[in-house]
Amino acid sequence: xxxxxxxxxxxxxxxxxxxxxxxxxxxxxxxxxxxxxxxxxxxxxxxxxxxxxxxxxxxxxxxxxxxxxxxxxxxxxxxxxxxxxxxxxxxxxxxxxxxxxxxxxxxxxxxxxxxxxxxxxxxxx
Numbered sequence: 001x002x003x004x005x006x007x008x009x010x011x012x013x014x015x016x017x018x019x020x021x022x023x024x025x026x027x028x029x030x031x032x033x034x035x036x037x038x039x040x041x042x043x044x045x046x047x048x049x050x051x052x053x054x055x056x057x058x059x060x061x062x063x064x065x066x067x068x069x070x071x072x073x074x075x076x077x078x079x080x081x082x083x084x085x086x087x088x089x090x091x092x093x094x095x096x097x098x099x100x101x102x103x104x105x106x107x108x109x110x111x112x113x114x115x116x117x118x119x120x121x122x123x124x125x
Contacts, residue, residue: 047091058091
């Protein structure tokens with residue numbers, strides 16, 4: 001894995017303001033499918049085939065399923081990290097508007113599909 005452009009690791013870790021959550025949600029950038037690997041209130045890390053420039057704004061659509069329905073969330077973020085991930089491009093981006101506010105998440109909601117239990121575990125790093 002070759003690093004194309006990144007904030008220093010210590011500096012990036014210091015800027016994390018919210019817990020991260022593992023995920024495997026589809027994202028679309030310029031009509032091209034990608035995959036989000038973790039999200040937080042203020043950021044996202046995803047892999048894509050669409051080249052990204054450090055410091056650029058990126059618009060993407062995040063797709064998720066809830067209670068048997070597919071939902072899409074249109075997001076805008078600033079690219080803060082770009083790295084090669086094999087044939088794909090790994091992108092760390094800071095959201096211009098948060099996904100959710102910590103005050104709104106007060107209790108866990110049971111998932112309707114038992115096969116999904118345990119996925120999306122919370123990361124506190």
